[in-house]
Amino acid sequence: MASFRIRQFQERDYKQVVDMFSRGMEEHIPTAFRHLLTLPRTLLLLAGVPLALVLVSGSWLLAVVCIFFLLLFLWFLSSKPWKNYVSYCLHTDxxxxxxxxxxxxxxxFWVAESGGQVVGTVGARPVKDPPLGRKQLQLFRLSVSSQHRGQGIAKALVRTVLQFARDQGYTDVVLTTGLLQHGAVALYYSMGFQKTGESFMDFLTWLMDVSLIHFIYPLPSTQKCEL
Structure with a gap:
C-alpha cells in the first residue's frame, strides 16, 4: 500500500487539484447513463418513438437510426449535470x-499527497445560516484519484475535517453528495454520518431521478469524536 500524507493546500497544488476534481466528477457520467436507461420513462421513449416511426414510415432502418440518436441524446443528457457542476465549482469556490x-x-482545504503528487482533496467552510444553537461546518470537494482509491485516503481526509471541526468548536459537520456517488455514500454511512434528507439540484436532475443526499455528523462537546 502506498504511503500518503495530508497537508494544507498550497497554491502550487492548484492545477493538480482542479484536474483531479474535474476527472473525478466526470467519472460518474457512465453511471448516470446506465441509471437513466433503467427509468420507465426512458424505456418508453426508446420503445415508443422508434415504433411510431415504423408505423408511420414502414422503415425499420429509420427506427434503428432513431434509437442510435436517442442513445446519443441520453448520453448528452447524462453528462450535462456533471459538466455543469464542474463548471459551477470552477467559477465559484x-x-x-x-x-x-x-x-x-x-x-x-487539505490535500493528500503521495509520491510528490496530489491524490486527494477535501475542503470545509462554515454554514452561513445554521439551525439555532448550532455551529456547523460543511464538507466540500472530497475527491481521490482513481489510481489511489482503496487505500483509506478518503476516510483520512474526512477524519481531518472532523478533527478540524472539533478543534474549531463546531457542533456538526454537514455535507451533500449525489445519489449515484455510491462510494462516497457508503463511506459517509460507514463513518457514522446520518442522512437528513434528499433534494434535487434542478429540473434536469429531477427528470433523471438523480437526487442529492444530505448528511450530518453531530459533534457533541461532551463526547470525543470517534475517528
Missing part, C-alpha cells in the same frame, strides 16, 4: 481556493 477556504476563519 474553486476559482480561488486560497481565498475561498484559507483566508476565512474557521475554513480549510
Amino acid at each position: 474553486m476559482a480561488d481556493i486560497t481565498k475561498s477556504y484559507l483566508s476565512a476563519r474557521g475554513s480549510g
